[in-house]
Amino acid sequence: MGLPMKKNTTELKKTITSLAKKHGTPLFLISESLLIEQVKKFQTLLPSVNPFYAVKANSHPFVLKILAEYGIGFDVASMQEMEAVLDLGVKPDRIIFANTVKRPEALQFAAQHGVRLMTFDSEYELNKIAKYAPGAHVLIRIKVPNVGSLVELSLKFGAEPTDAIPLLIKAFQMKLKPVGVSFHVGSQSTNEENYLASLEMASMIFNEAKLKQLPLEILDIGGGFPIRHFDQDKDIFSPMSIQIKKELKRLFGPDVQVIAEPGRAFVGPACYLVMQVVGKSIRGNKHWYYLDDGVYGSLSGIIFDHAKYQYHTFRRGVTQITTLAGPTCDSLDIISVSEDMPELEIGDLIYCENIGAYSWTTATNFNGIPPAEVVLIP
Numbered sequence: 001m002g003l004p005m006k007k008n009t010t011e012l013k014k015t016i017t018s019l020a021k022k023h024g025t026p027l028f029l030i031s032e033s034l035l036i037e038q039v040k041k042f043q044t045l046l047p048s049v050n051p052f053y054a055v056k057a058n059s060h061p062f063v064l065k066i067l068a069e070y071g072i073g074f075d076v077a078s079m080q081e082m083e084a085v086l087d088l089g090v091k092p093d094r095i096i097f098a099n100t101v102k103r104p105e106a107l108q109f110a111a112q113h114g115v116r117l118m119t120f121d122s123e124y125e126l127n128k129i130a131k132y133a134p135g136a137h138v139l140i141r142i143k144v145p146n147v148g149s150l151v152e153l154s155l156k157f158g159a160e161p162t163d164a165i166p167l168l169i170k171a172f173q174m175k176l177k178p179v180g181v182s183f184h185v186g187s188q189s190t191n192e193e194n195y196l197a198s199l200e201m202a203s204m205i206f207n208e209a210k211l212k213q214l215p216l217e218i219l220d221i222g223g224g225f226p227i228r229h230f231d232q233d234k235d236i237f238s239p240m241s242i243q244i245k246k247e248l249k250r251l252f253g254p255d256v257q258v259i260a261e262p263g264r265a266f267v268g269p270a271c272y273l274v275m276q277v278v279g280k281s282i283r284g285n286k287h288w289y290y291l292d293d294g295v296y297g298s299l300s301g302i303i304f305d306h307a308k309y310q311y312h313t314f315r316r317g318v319t320q321i322t323t324l325a326g327p328t329c330d331s332l333d334i335i336s337v338s339e340d341m342p343e344l345e346i347g348d349l350i351y352c353e354n355i356g357a358y359s360w361t362t363a364t365n366f367n368g369i370p371p372a373e374v375v376l377i378p
């Protein structure tokens, strides 16, 4: 039973209602066709860029299996993510270990399993890599502008671009293979300038490395590609991709392999969350509805991802500003204080779209409430 690609409320209501009846709620739906559609969109918009899916965005086995069978590469952040991907039969050369801070045992595991490509941003990390994964192929991750991104990553990661060449030379002296430059403009980067400035910075490092007899071959443009979270949001990625493509062509020769680490752009639009109203009250003249999932569950992206979602109901009628809250006993577990909704009843279904990334993955068991059941749909 699939969800229609085009919004058709009657059809959507029928599908969501029957899935909720069959499986109960909260229910986290992963759509195989929507996931593949996102991959194809990325490949169409950036045809010269080889995507390595960022497993951290959603590590559910359904997602990994679909992408592995489709032939996509993977960006892993830990030994556990690496193992999950290798167990699916993914060849080690389709994996990049793109956490700049790696545990020694994870590096040993990578070396034992032939995962050679990895990022770093300090000399301390280089020492560790040289010791536990000798001969690894390393990309220097540089600090780049993250202006306007939903999640800023340059706060925590990335070497100063001026330190890139000395660090790549150190890598070479440690008998590692310096192969390229990586960056991340921050997640849900709606500002194309972040990419354009980063490409310019990376190209300067490529040019300088060539002069130093250290020719680089891989450019990793990271993740951050934006998606639409709300019905009224514009598609920003499509026009942005035109500029990225132009700059890639202008700044890098055909001998440079360009890779990326999209997470949200692949899995975000591929998933739905279906919840149910399990409680209702009037507090301060306002309707409050308590749902069976919240910020400790699949809506954890509200906290960890700074995300906002659009909440849909099938009920119609006069709307009023209402509060939606989660099911736990913590007052932090408030989903939204300003949803314009008709009066709801206990048992009503509420659903969100575009909730595939940084959601189910960060859900907890707080209050003994298990994360939403995950169901794969066509």
Ligand SMILES: Cc1ncc(COP(=O)(O)O)c(C=O)c1O
Binding pocket: 054, 056, 057, 075, 098, 099, 153, 184, 186, 187, 188, 222, 223, 224, 225, 261, 262, 263, 264, 265, 357
């Ligand atoms: C190193 C790295 N690569 C890729 C990603 C995926 O980013 P996004 O989901 O914005 O595409 C992240 C997200 O935090 C990251 O830290």
